Amino acid sequence: MPPEISVCRTRQLTWARLDAKRAARTRCRRSTMAMWIQAQQLQGEALHQMQALYGQHFPIEVRHYLAQWIESQLWDSVELDNPAEEAKAKRLLDNLVAELQRKAQLQGGEDGFLLKIKLGHYASQLKSTYDRCPLELVRCIKHILHSEQRLVQEATNATSGSGSQAMDSLSQRHQQINQAFEELRLATQETENELRKLQHSQEYFIIQYQENLRIQAQLSSLSSLPPAERTQRETTLQSKRATVESWLTREASTLQKYRLDLSEQHQKTLGLLRKQQTLILDEELIQWKRRQQLAGNGGPHEGGLDVLQSWCEKLADLIWQNRQQIRRCEHLTQQLPLPGPMEELLSKLNSDITDIISALVTSTFIIEKQPPQVLKTQTKFAATVRLLVGGKLNVHMNPPQVKAVIVSEQQAKALLKNESTHSESSGEILNNNCVMEYHQATGTLSAHFRNMSLKRIKRSDRRGAESVTEEKFTVLFESQFSVGGNELVFHVKTLSLPVVVIVHGSQDNNATATVLWDNAFAEPGRVPFVVPDKVLWPQLCEALDMKYKAEMHSGRGLSEDNLVFLAQKAFTSSSNNPEDYRNMTISWAQFNRESLPGRNFTFWQWFDGVVELMKKHLKPHWNDGAILGFVNKQQAQDMLMSKPNGTFLLRFSDSEIGGITIAWVAENPNKPGERLVWNLLPYTTKDFSIRSLADRISDLNHLLFLYPDRPKDEVFAKYYTPPLSKAVDGYVKPEIKQVVPEFTTPNPEPSGGTPTFMDQTASPSVSHPNNFGVYPSINDTMLDADGDFDLEDTMDVARHVEELLRRPMANQWSSQQS
Template sequence: MLLSRATSNLLSGYRAEERMAVWIQAQQLQGDALHQMQSLYGQHFPIEVRHYLAQWIEGQLWDSVELENPQEEVKAKRLLDNLVQELQKKAEHQVGEDGFLLKIKLGHYASQLKSTYDRCPLELVRCIKHILHTEKRLVQEATNASSSGGGTMDSLSQRHQQINQAFEELRVATQETENELRKLQHNQEYFIIQYQENLRIQAQLSSLSAVTAEERAQREPSLQAKRATVETWLTREANTMQKYRLDLAEKHQQSLVQLRKQQTMILDEELIQWKRRQQLAGNGGPSEGGLDVLQSWCEKLADLIWQNRQQIQRAKHLIQQLPLPGPIEELLTKLNADVTDIISALVTSTFIIEKQPPQVLKTQTKFAATVRLLVGGKLNVHMNPPQVKAIIVSEQQAKALLKNESTNNTSSGEILNNNCVMEYHRTTGTLSAHFRNMSLKRIKRSDRRGAESVTEEKFTVLFESQFSVGGNELVFHVKTLSLPVVVIVHGSQDNNATATVLWDNAFAEPGRVPFIVPDKVIWPQLCETLDMKYKAEMHSARGLSDDNLVFLAQKAFSSTSVNLEEYRSMTMSWSQFNRESLPGRNFTFWQWFDGVIELMKKHLKPHWNDGAIMGFVNKQQAQDMLMSKPNGTFLLRFSDSEIGGITIAWVAENPNKAGAVAHQPTGSKAEGERLVWNLMPYTTKDFSIRSLADRISDLNHLLYLYPDRPKDEVFSKYYTPPLSKAVGGYVKPQIKQVVPEFTTPNPETSPGNTYMDQSPSPSVPHPNNFGIFPPISDPMMDAEGEFDLEDTMDVARHVEELLRRPMANQWDSQPS
């Protein structure tokens, strides 16, 4: 029988826990399901009642009431009275400014439900049964929909549900200790009254010495008996009270254990993950949203911790009022220290940087940042708004700060406008300081190590503040460090500084010593980082394909393997990434890749997103691909030898071969040698003069974008509309791109007057006499027929030289 009762209790506990989960899961509903759930409530049954009495409501046996049986009205009436009583109790326990309003509201709902259902309590049962059954159905449907989409609730939803469930358990436990504390206080007050009564009786007994023996004989026995009864009660009650005190202290201890566990989950897991997402966002990762959810959790933690702290202090005050033998005072002292540690850890950990300063920080340039205290509103910190100060510190100073070593408050530079007052925003409930106009005036660098350059030196912006809570009861000095920043003084350093930041953001580990990162990573890790960065800069879901990654691996490791699997176990060091130049080049792997990103981002993003740019293809691969296609087929590939260059490769007959013509239509039988040609690479400067689409439109010998798409079908939507006619007697000039070897000569214009915006670059050996410029004597061409900027004049001077050459009547103007 005992085993059966225990089993029944255990099962009922499981059922209660399952029922309790309904309201928690109902709050996670979205879309139409959420609207359906909300429509269940109104004046007949307010949603606030469902929320604040969730555990009690789901713990009642509503289904045991037979709605069609009038005799069940007594049972329904009891449930109504209990519901009203629970609401009134909930209202009485509300304290503080917010609690006062809630107290009035809950009291109003208690009266409203009483007057509505007092004469028809079965209707209340009908209403609540409908609500609970509908909620359960909606939750089940949402769970099934999630299951059909690939399993049960995803790990994120499960973790959030676990956190919310733990908060509900903590709220219930805190309410129970509050009730126990009130009961203990009431018992102690009654005990003191009885103790005073005992003193009064003793005083009366003492006064009997002054009366006659006869009167004393009459009064003394009753007083002695009364004193004995009171002292017996006091002794028994003292033992009981001491047990109550110990039980309450143990419950507080259990609550603190659960609070610390919940806080660890939120701060050491959820908040750390948010910070990690924020760091990856610096590399183009997904937005780090979810801070508002974190704040709601942290505020709940702050509220519960503070309530427990106040309860422990009240319990300690009761003991001071009525000391009793035992270890209870020492235990409460320890509990008070523990709860203070918990609230201190919460406050100091929730002082975070909502908006990071730029990680590549240029001196004399304005920048912004925002810091936020996630528990500021709940602890009423804004009642005396604290001031936040920002200073820049070196890597060594950051290490000392994390070790709590003194840094003498010295900074490694001077930041202007580095003080800001935290503001409370009532609409969002956030307490934050927004630094809008900071500027790094100067920087003090440390001695560099080995081959480290100035763009590898890391700093961090330290934000610190001080404030008090609880009427200066607790004073907090909070600090937080920004993500590592690299300070530059000139735009030419941006490329290398970005590499340092990219590597740090991608491969930093949580809890590291500032700002240590691994020197080597496996190639797939770097691929993920490069793909993330590339997609972010392109604002597109089209990232780097496996073929693209093979090309990048070949370039990074100077390898000829075409199997991606062979690269998966290979490692790439920081030196290979951005210290050592690629073989035969004067730039690093990252500098080349970043040049591609800059070119694409500024001028070619639409074409990449359209799939028009193949890009990551070398010369030999382009030749192999094009030679099997009809004449006039072309593709766009990134230059191997020039940073931020892109070239057009196309297949055509050699126009200088005997019997060949300048342009041969597809399918012609004319004799000639088919070659793959590579146009001199275009750069950002070229596209600032004329767009890629217009340049391709100019070149009539380009017919099909590889493999077989007509070029107008791909590029026509980007063509510049034709120029209008002359205005005010002036003819507008027009720039046209011409490749002379593939242009039919104009009989009215001598060959010497042909304007060539770019020169051809054959991919295979061919006769040198093109009739334009002797290729072997052009110092601007490298062995592959592409620019070699290190050995010649810069691009601007080269363009100037080209523009001085005679034009083929491209600019004709009317006299003014």
């Protein structure tokens, strides 16, 4: 390709990318601005929730008048748990204040005078509130934007008939929960009204009872009066007393009925509260925890915690209101004892509602950010715990302290069975105490452990073939909360997802296998940390696909053909029919304990090597569809032999962890007319750190078409490294290129007509004393019987390149310079 055409194409690509970026920015502005417009269209409970996001900490007027500016800032780029990000947050605060002041100055005329004063006041208010803690402003605005987006999305899903079935189901569940809350609110309001009626009736009863006592006292004092007067007054007072006592008898019966009716209403309300709490804690919260666990395998990031908190806070509010009502009933009963079972009923109600609130508090002490599941000793790690009802129950008025300890699987079992009252530790964690902080802007009560480090670990005796990377631990977080002015005290504990402790990076691969298997196949409510020894092959496929998609950051996961290839490798099978594997099971030993036949690595180690290679160096090519990858040598040969010479494909090496090779079809240089499929020595991460895949493919002129028929430049040109600059200060910068001598094709001769080494056509018998800047020639002694390479007999490529780059080049350049 002529240089001017190459430059022109590069410029076209550059301008195309710039246009795409501008278009993306425009779409982003339109969509974000539309979010505030849509938020203003919310109705009912959604509108109420949106309005509740704002207050003195961040006025809604600021959101309205700076909508476009607020939504154009990169709030999510600020790491809230990193103190070093405070400077970035401070700039955002200063810019927000400046933007408010600018907006205020633009207000003119009589109508704009008050708005000008108001916006100026808000600018000063925000500056004074967040100047010393700018990260809290970022936390506040992120919470507002995410909550608005959720509310708008839920409203859209509720009104749109084109949403997916999953979203429809989610919307229906949310609607069901919200309707139940409305029913509970009405029931609680009704019992409150009835309680007030009961209180008023009882107060009037007591007044009448006192009146009856006064009449009796008057009758007792009549003995001192003359007989005639005494008889007259006694008759009147006795008649009055009879009337009052009759009323008191009837009213006592009425009061008793009121109390029993109110007790029954409270029992019904408590039944509704239990049902709602079960739905939220045993279904919604468990599902959130399951999503969090699957996120450890690359599943969608767990969301919806703010929704869960809003539900839990509503529960806490309603439970507390009902508890206060029951306590007031108890007080009324003590104030006016009446015959009947009320005392026992109220005692039972009080006990039941205390159990409900206890379950709510202990269940909503959760781990918002899990510690790393592969935990290396002497390495800093972080975690965040959160109490979803902390703000509503005013737990922050007496900020609790949380402690973290690491415990073994056996210790975790004992804790959950309540066989152990004190927390034994299986290791020492530094910086393992943290006070919970209340963030007023978001209404969250949480403890951020930012600088924990596992100093040492105490391992248990392992069973059979179990290795240290199969041993599971967990981080236990525990604290003590007081509610209602120390009226109720709760000791709470929560366990992290299982962690595998390693001491060296070489153990990471096997530890990740243990974590992936646990995350994928753990069942809710299991005994810590039991997982099945065998699972159906499709279940493992789902876990592998989830992991692969996450690492590639794209929707292109593992196809059915890819999964058949993996099944063939796992089960040492030759069947190409996916149905043959659908009911097969794979054991943990097959997954990552037993080596593959003829290899010194396991199925998982091979797969993880592929993932690491792709993630570090080949992700764009996989997402472009340029890498077939999961193809064996025979399949590659069958696919290529029907294609023109120069057609090639990229497949993962069967014999090496984290290796990828190029297979291509071409004439046999030694036997004209004979066509063969050739396989290059597999590349690894080390090779791609020297020269990229795209540049290596560019170097090999005999590679023409990416299978099935795509010109290679069409696929890879955008990834080629630009040509090196000219000599600087008399020095020429060396350039690394690779050749396969048997397939080197001549390039146009440089000016002067003398061919260089890179222009010469080589054959296996040709010796090249000046092979500088290229990879070693491939000769027949490096190929095995199948045309693949014997890795043990080949030279370390990186070291060879370094050796080649030293003396020969330097000597030649010196002679040229002289």
